[in-house]
Amino acid sequence: MPTILHIDASARPGRSDETRFGSHSRRLSAKFVEAWRARRPHDTILYRDVGQTPPAPVTGQWIHAAFTPADQREPWMREALAESDTLVDELLAADVIVVGVPMYNFGVPAQFKAYIDNIVRVGRTFGFDRNRDGEPYWPMVPAGKQLVVLSSRGDFGYDPGERLEKSNHVEPGVRTPFAYIGITQTHSLAVEYDEFADERLQASLAQAEQSIDALVARLTAKRLAA
Template identity: 45%
Template sequence: MTNLLRIDASAQSEDRSLTRQLTSLFTQTFLEVAPDTTLVSRDVGHSPPPFVDGRFIHAAFTAPDQREDWMADVLAPSDRLVDEVVAADIIVMGVPMYNYGMPAALKAWIDQVARIGRTFSFDLERGDFPIEPMLSGKRLAVLSSRGEFGFAPGGIRAHKNALDPAIAACAHYFGVDETAIESIAIEYQEFKDDRHRASIDQARARTAALARRLAAEAQTARKRAEFARLGA
């Protein structure tokens, strides 16, 4: 069975949020192809996770067998989010670009998921690269919207794109290699012209196609695993 984790980071309501419309389209299409999928939805835009503070850091970097009772309470929201990521095979994120970067709510989610001993290990014996991911093999679809345009590599505003590089830099915390990230973006939102309408149509078509492909690949992988299990 495939586990799909949907993350929505927009502060807007669904009828006003383009990214929510894309994640809805993605999940609906995915489930049509792979109806046995387990879907978990996490709306960080409307219910943001707690920001990391000194108590969180103290608790997270204390060995589990040495934690006090209050530390378990502080880490409980993080544990729930990490459990969802661990279980996921595919993560789809609806991520609007806010001031050229990610919404604070999504950054809070990443900070809660990046947990030593749960999603990464740290060992100074590795030299200058002490961090090693503990999760792997997951796929990530980033469905975004931008007020302006030209943020893709080589675009006229590529140098201002602080969103895509930040997600790629942190993806290893949730078990995603940079080569396993696929991004689709609606642009020209502030212009509300024909270019914007065309961008919406293109993004919707690409989103549906991506969902169908990933769902079909997941179905094929599941059948192969079942065949191998029965053959064993």
């Protein structure tokens, strides 16, 4: 059965439909999982809250350990990579990765960037060989995984062709490293107008939730047909 990896990255601890000042991105990611469970109740759900419990940032020791061949690592190196190993194992186990990631200052939260830095791992999620013909890097994550990016934005107009498209570094900042390690099938939805807190925000939330239901229906239909 498929495994869903559910990740939240918001600094806000609650969902906006349950808690005052709660997170819209947490609300959307929870709606996705709820809709998935309604259709496929026996699938495995893994949950990781990097917004409240962020991974440790990459350090010089981490880099030294990651680029040391596994059979040559000292105990301190294995310890330095232990959290990263757990995060990579979760990612490799998942068939669908759904991420609730708000826009902070035009990009992803620092907590989620730390997550990305921990899962983009030489020898585990991408390969590197200076002597390889052509491109020295290659993805190592098995093909077929689906990435769902559910975001929230204070302003509006960040989608392709709109006024702030060039200022949006959230979806590109997630798609690029995930594609680098081999996860190229991506779906994204976002809520806008958070800072306006008026009827436009409510309409954006309603539209996003309808789109989530439709996306889950498409993805689960593919699973049932496989």
